[in-house]
Amino acid sequence: MKEEQSVKVGRRTFMRGAGSALAATALASSTLAKGGRALAGERPSLPGPESKSIASGAQYDVIVIGGGFAGLTAARDCALRGMKTLLLEARARIGGRTFTSSFAGHRLEMGGTWIHWSQPHVWDEMTRYGMGIVDGPGASLEHVSWLSGGKIKSGDAEKVFPVLADAMAKFCDVDGYGGRLVFPRPHDPLFHADEVRKYDGLSLQDRLAAVGFKQEVHDLISPQLTTLCHRDPASAGLADQLKLWALSEFDLGLLFERVNKYRIEQGTSGLANAIAADGGADVMLSTPVARVEQAGGKVSVTTASGAHYSAGAVICTVPANVLKSIDFRPGLNPAKLAASKAGVAGQGTKCYIHIKQKIGKWMGCGAFPNPIAVTWTEQERDDGTLLVSFGPPGRLDINDEDAVQTALRQILPGADVVATTGYQWTADPWSQGTWCYYRPGQLTRDMEPLRQREGAVFFASADSASGWTGTIDGAIERGTRVAQDVKAFLNRK
Numbered sequence: 001m002k003e004e005q006s007v008k009v010g011r012r013t014f015m016r017g018a019g020s021a022l023a024a025t026a027l028a029s030s031t032l033a034k035g036g037r038a039l040a041g042e043r044p045s046l047p048g049p050e051s052k053s054i055a056s057g058a059q060y061d062v063i064v065i066g067g068g069f070a071g072l073t074a075a076r077d078c079a080l081r082g083m084k085t086l087l088l089e090a091r092a093r094i095g096g097r098t099f100t101s102s103f104a105g106h107r108l109e110m111g112g113t114w115i116h117w118s119q120p121h122v123w124d125e126m127t128r129y130g131m132g133i134v135d136g137p138g139a140s141l142e143h144v145s146w147l148s149g150g151k152i153k154s155g156d157a158e159k160v161f162p163v164l165a166d167a168m169a170k171f172c173d174v175d176g177y178g179g180r181l182v183f184p185r186p187h188d189p190l191f192h193a194d195e196v197r198k199y200d201g202l203s204l205q206d207r208l209a210a211v212g213f214k215q216e217v218h219d220l221i222s223p224q225l226t227t228l229c230h231r232d233p234a235s236a237g238l239a240d241q242l243k244l245w246a247l248s249e250f251d252l253g254l255l256f257e258r259v260n261k262y263r264i265e266q267g268t269s270g271l272a273n274a275i276a277a278d279g280g281a282d283v284m285l286s287t288p289v290a291r292v293e294q295a296g297g298k299v300s301v302t303t304a305s306g307a308h309y310s311a312g313a314v315i316c317t318v319p320a321n322v323l324k325s326i327d328f329r330p331g332l333n334p335a336k337l338a339a340s341k342a343g344v345a346g347q348g349t350k351c352y353i354h355i356k357q358k359i360g361k362w363m364g365c366g367a368f369p370n371p372i373a374v375t376w377t378e379q380e381r382d383d384g385t386l387l388v389s390f391g392p393p394g395r396l397d398i399n400d401e402d403a404v405q406t407a408l409r410q411i412l413p414g415a416d417v418v419a420t421t422g423y424q425w426t427a428d429p430w431s432q433g434t435w436c437y438y439r440p441g442q443l444t445r446d447m448e449p450l451r452q453r454e455g456a457v458f459f460a461s462a463d464s465a466s467g468w469t470g471t472i473d474g475a476i477e478r479g480t481r482v483a484q485d486v487k488a489f490l491n492r493k
């Protein structure tokens with residue numbers, strides 16, 4: 001590893017602050033790149049299920065609110081068990097915090113993207129519907145650059161990666177056993193609740209301070225943590241990181257492989273469509289639910305347009321951050337409502353950046369509050385390189401190509417941004433954030449209340465999953481489980 005003013009990236013070397021010629025070309029190309037503006041709205045590239053028109057007053061066995069992976073799984077499983085099922089989705093599409101889009105001729109995932117066969121619930125669905133995987137370079141990069149002490153450090157991944165892996169192992173070794181005592185059964189996260197509580201009140205930042213890495217190493221590991229929690233490390237809980245570590249078998253290589261390598265060949269929208277097409281639940285799109293009212297052994301659901309539907313049970317799958325926006329009568333239990341009002345941590349940015357240069361398999365990092373925490377080569381292309389980039393909230397306008405170029409050039413001097421694209425998940429009222437990563441104290445305090453049944457209203461979301469919380473796998477885990485619970489509940493009734 002060495003500090004340098006020029007950055008060797010793949011076959012090319014970009015000089016730091018070099019030459020106005022590079023800058024001028026960059027400006028011209030970004031001005032020309034109007035077609036690549038960030039998405040103002042959602043443009044899924046794969047059509048989904050037809051929306052039915054169902055008269056107000058219709059009665060069902062089960063109404064599912066939300067058509068993300070939790071809601072789609074729950075609706076399918078209820079319908080397949082013979083329950084008359086209605087799914088109400090606020091957006092004009094299914095998929096929730098995932099959708100497959102296209103950008104500069106390539107298919108891209110705007111939200112949830114990577115899955116892995118070690119994620120049991122999503123892999124089960126992949127098998128059921130005959131889906132394939134495509135691997136990206138995310139876990140097999142060749143060169144790393146990171147900002148430290150106002151300079152760019154750089155090195156070959158085979159030298160930098162062991163330093164990062166060692167740092168992450170130290171970071172997670174809270175118990176002298178590599179973190180193994182905290183989540184011995186990560187799919188049953190409160191199995192050692194007392195042990196988990198010892199760390200749940202701490203933030204990632206607290207742990208960074210306690211370990212006391214030297215600056216250069218701190219500046220390498222901190223961006224990874226910012227990306228995993230999608231926020232500043234002071235607002236994210238240490239316990240979630242320890243669980244992720246256990247789910248990745250205490251190995252950074254496995255963690256990277258499990259969270260940023262394999263995409264679904266048919267797209268997340270392809271998988272969502274396959275689930276939606278199975279079972280035969282009625283689907284109504286563009287139908288936000290405004291109120292959920294329980295009385296006389298029935299649950300009545302009122303949409304924003306004033307239509308009413310009733311059922312023996314309701315499954316609410318809206319994100320934790322969105323729960324507070326629905327009028328529940330009687331009101332949500334105070335712990336659930338407080339958790340929703342506090343919100344979970346993940347609220348950062350994800351965007352794709354197409355640059356002119358061919359830079360090989362590269363990763364660039366900048367510690368919080370750098371606008372780009374981590375960015376890496378997602379596709380090597382004939383016309384340059386496509387980077388995927390993650391950052392904390394409020395530091396970068398992903399709609400502004402010039403701002404993205406300025407931020408990128410801090411890590412990759414001279415980079416010419418051709419176009420950028422990304423979706424503003426945190427500004428979207430139906431998600432109000434990205435993936436779930438708990439704040440300090442939330443795992444032991446809020447996970448159980450968030451998924452607790454309230455009368456005939458059941459709750460399921462990736463945000464309160466036991467295992468891979470905050471993932472597609474976690475959503476399917478909860479959807480699967482809640483459909484089983486609803487069947488038992490209605491049978492008892």
Ligand SMILES: Cc1cc2nc3c(=O)[nH]c(=O)nc-3n(C[C@H](O)[C@H](O)[C@H](O)COP(=O)(O)OP(=O)(O)OC[C@H]3O[C@@H](n4cnc5c(N)ncnc54)[C@H](O)[C@@H]3O)c2cc1C
Nearest residue numbers: 066068069070090096097112113114289462470471472475
């Ligand atoms: C940028 C980004 C990157 C990610 N990367 C990954 C990744 O690589 N791998 C991975 O596994 N996961 C990833 N995730 C997380 C993953 O996408 C989510 O955890 C998962 O899709 C959530 O599923 P869900 O069904 O629990 O919630 P959602 O997908 O949010 O579904 C909830 C649904 O409820 C609907 N809704 C909300 N309010 C109402 C209302 N009032 N009435 C009716 N409907 C309503 C919403 O429109 C939505 O469709 C990422 C997420 C984002 C945003």
